[in-house]
Amino acid sequence: MVRNLDLPRSVADNVNVTDPDIIARYCRDWTGRVVGNTDLLLRPRTHAELAELVRHVGAHQEKILVQGGNTSLAGGSVPLNNEILLSTERLVTIKVDPVSMTANVGAGVKLADLQFEIARYGLAFGVDIASRGSATLGGMTATNAGGIHVLRYGPMADNIVDLSYVFGDGSTREPREALLKDATGPSIQRLLVGSEGIFGIITSVTLRLLAQPQHRLVAITPLQSLEEGISIGTKLRGNVAAINAIEFLGPEAVQLAPSNPPWPTSPGGALLIEVLSEASVFADQLDELELEREWIIADDPRRITDLWSWREEIPGWIARVGKPLKLDLSVPIDRLADLYQLAQTTAREAGVQCYCFGHLGDGNLHVNLIGEDHLLEAVSHAIYRHVVKLAGAISAEHGIGTLKKQELSIVQSAVERRQLAQLIEIFNPGRVINPNVMMDY
Ligand SMILES: Cc1cc2nc3c(=O)[nH]c(=O)nc-3n(C[C@H](O)[C@H](O)[C@H](O)COP(=O)(O)OP(=O)(O)OC[C@H]3O[C@@H](n4cnc5c(N)ncnc54)[C@H](O)[C@@H]3O)c2cc1C
Known part of the structure; x- marks a missing residue:
């Protein structure tokens, strides 16, 4: 029985997907470690349609899990508790403004599609990640994605001029003309960068662009x-x-x-x-x-x-060996070798396979662990404890998702947790959107 959201027929017919075979494709994460379930997938085509859906879902005491390109490596992009899955894949407009050198893009635009489109204007975008063929600009904003060029251009947060959104309480902000500078008080929309959907859904992002480099x-x-x-x-x-x-x-x-x-x-x-x-x-x-x-x-x-x-x-090579548990760690660069050694030794002693690579220039090491689940848990906890000792971060660029909630609770102070929970209740009361992501309270 499909959930009844009392959507107008004209909207429901266009956005609802209930075919279990189609839905199953959206319910498994990139690593194959995290598999969720739901009976309803919504695929809105516009900001207005998405806002209407959020209001209907909230009014029916249902919950939404937002999905962009489903390349999350933190278990944040699949519905684990039968939430309604809302995919941004049809929000795909790209409007390039070559004068201000910005592009306003729908949240569902894939990074590779943006790169292709702006190259026609001789322009480039500062953030680049290997999952460019699937990751969306909405998901990248929601996770404050980093990638291979952070040491020059910074993560997503440094490349965003503006964004539009729908909060969990149904309030919205629509896209506006590109303004390169705006110091009129604190920016509510900036709160969404790196928020992993816990406040609301990003519907479009205005991005700062660059001239294409002449040499590379x-x-x-x-x-x-x-x-x-x-x-x-x-x-x-x-x-x-x-x-x-x-x-x-x-x-x-x-x-x-x-x-x-x-x-x-x-x-x-x-x-x-x-x-x-x-x-x-x-x-x-x-x-x-x-x-x-x-x-x-x-x-x-x-x-x-x-x-x-x-x-x-x-x-991809690691994924062929097994389903890795992915740790995404950062430490001050002069402590990176210490972290690498500790990860290798701890894994070896526990009989767990360990494959490392990463963004050395940012002090960011990706540690991939393959082995039995109870061993992975012990090894990853030892590594996380060491990262904290090295004054590092438990997530450098992938976010907290559902897999690192426990670790976040260790590194956050009680005051920070309370303040974050209060912010969630302001913008997303009752946690209509992404109720299981980042923290439980
Ligand atoms: C091979 C590979 C390489 C990768 N390399 C990098 C890398 O170098 N750097 C890096 O930072 N990441 C990397 N990633 C991780 C991943 O690609 C990023 O986290 C990316 O930003 C996720 O984008 P997405 O569209 O797939 O989001 P999803 O995976 O669909 O979602 C991620 C999270 O954001 C939320 N979300 C998605 N869209 C929205 C929205 N519109 N509004 C609000 N919340 C939303 C989801 O609910 C979820 O919690 C890599 C992943 C893979 C598979």
């Missing part, structure tokens, strides 16, 4: 150890203004590749960097910095994509 190269060098990678990365960040990405490819992860890498086997894995300059200029800089060593350098688009694939395909 990618270089990979094999490492003896992560410490060596940190030392090279620090030299490059401090001296090469055009540095765009500094990434770590852990040795255990590289070994999962279906073919041999184009660099010699190395006990410390490899360092991948992206630089927005000409190869000859970069070669001179390496010389000056006394960083001449084995570098594989690519500066044409096809070879750049090939080299990036050694970093971006790692999550």
